[in-house]
Amino acid sequence: MVYPRNEWYVACFEDELDAGAPVSTQVLGSWLVLWRAGKSVVAMDDRCVHRAARLSQGRCEGDSLRCMYHGLRYDAVGKVVEIPGQDLIPESARVRTYAVEVRCGWIWVWMGNPAEADRGRLPNLPDQVSLSDFITGAGALDFSAEARLISDNLLDFSHLAFVHASSFGADLAWAHTPMKATLLERGVRAERWIENSSGPAFLNLSDTCDEWLGYDYLVPGVLVMLNGVFPKGTAELSGFRKPDLSLAIGGLALNVQAVTPKTERTARYYFLTGPHRNFGDEASRDAMVAINHQAFAEDKLMIEGQQIILDATPELTLMPTIHDRGITMYNRLMDRLSMIAEPL
Ligand code: FES
Numbered sequence: 001m002v003y004p005r006n007e008w009y010v011a012c013f014e015d016e017l018d019a020g021a022p023v024s025t026q027v028l029g030s031w032l033v034l035w036r037a038g039k040s041v042v043a044m045d046d047r048c049v050h051r052a053a054r055l056s057q058g059r060c061e062g063d064s065l066r067c068m069y070h071g072l073r074y075d076a077v078g079k080v081v082e083i084p085g086q087d088l089i090p091e092s093a094r095v096r097t098y099a100v101e102v103r104c105g106w107i108w109v110w111m112g113n114p115a116e117a118d119r120g121r122l123p124n125l126p127d128q129v130s131l132s133d134f135i136t137g138a139g140a141l142d143f144s145a146e147a148r149l150i151s152d153n154l155l156d157f158s159h160l161a162f163v164h165a166s167s168f169g170a171d172l173a174w175a176h177t178p179m180k181a182t183l184l185e186r187g188v189r190a191e192r193w194i195e196n197s198s199g200p201a202f203l204n205l206s207d208t209c210d211e212w213l214g215y216d217y218l219v220p221g222v223l224v225m226l227n228g229v230f231p232k233g234t235a236e237l238s239g240f241r242k243p244d245l246s247l248a249i250g251g252l253a254l255n256v257q258a259v260t261p262k263t264e265r266t267a268r269y270y271f272l273t274g275p276h277r278n279f280g281d282e283a284s285r286d287a288m289v290a291i292n293h294q295a296f297a298e299d300k301l302m303i304e305g306q307q308i309i310l311d312a313t314p315e316l317t318l319m320p321t322i323h324d325r326g327i328t329m330y331n332r333l334m335d336r337l338s339m340i341a342e343p344l
């Protein structure tokens with residue numbers, strides 16, 4: 001499988017760097033070390049130029065990182081600035097560094113040429129909201145499966161009815177009414193209204209309501225989703241598209257997820273979730289994080305099972321259903337981008 005290098009991938013949580021020690025992570029097959037040089041975050045190859053020791057086993061020293069094998073010291077642009085016992089430092093004594101951004105509490109790394117890093121490609125939150133409007137929590141799960149299977153999962157919510165009946169309490173309607181899928185320049189938009197619903201049990205509504213859920217699934221594997229409960233009639237009033245969020249009467253929540261391919265057959269799935277401040281608190285946030293952990297463990301079981309079968313039967317042809325429209329759109333987009341990518 002190939003993945004585009006000229007994209008932003010989540011490499012780790014921002015707070016993993018708070019301990020002042022370097023952090024090791026793997027993205028698109030490359031081992032990276034992330035560390036803080038003063039206020040800025042540095043991502044570079046996790047490999048000392050001397051004898052290939054892991055720099056993530058090194059020590060942060062102010063604005064530099066020391067390899068703890070024989071003590072070579074690196075600055076924030078990956079250049080060796082000290083070789084204990086040797087005055088001359090070769091010009092070539094440097095490791096590759098990567099462009100880095102911090103967003104949603106995650107460190108995003110541009111895996112291509114840093115000079116080409118396009119900050120316009122970082123995912124934005126939807127119009128009408130900012131992160132501080134929500135009380136969020138986060139988590140991550142490691143998958144023994146290729147990232148694309150997780151993307152397929154996130155582009156077809158009909159699985160909610162079967163995989164997440166207990167965790168999310170999803171009913172069969174998820175499998176009977178496909179979401180509306182629209183191709184975007186860099187992803188797929190999925191939208192769903194349920195009119196005249198009795199609403200989630202925790203809201204205890206006296207009247208029926210309209211429920212909204214909409215998300216963008218963006219290259220190279222980022223989901224940005226809002227959902228909420230609105231007064232009856234809002235679906236029609238909104239032309240069955242995204243509603244005015246100020247009309248929400250409950251359950252307004254944000255979900256952001258990012259799938260990072262670690263290797264051909266492993267991936268890390270990051271998630272952030274939480275209620276809008278007007279409709280929840282820390283306790284409801286914690287409950288949402290716990291349910292997400294439970295639900296994504298259900299996905300993991302299904303997806304790792306698929307990977308075993310796909311590996312055992314590489315000649316297999318898969319049979320799409322009506323629910324696969326979004327998957328087909330997204331995978332075509334990824335195939336087009338990956339044609340110019342190097343294999344992992
Ligand atoms: S391997 Fe890093 S200093 Fe020797």
Ligand SMILES: [Fe+2]
Pocket residue numbers: 153159160163164295296299
């Ligand atoms: Fe799922």
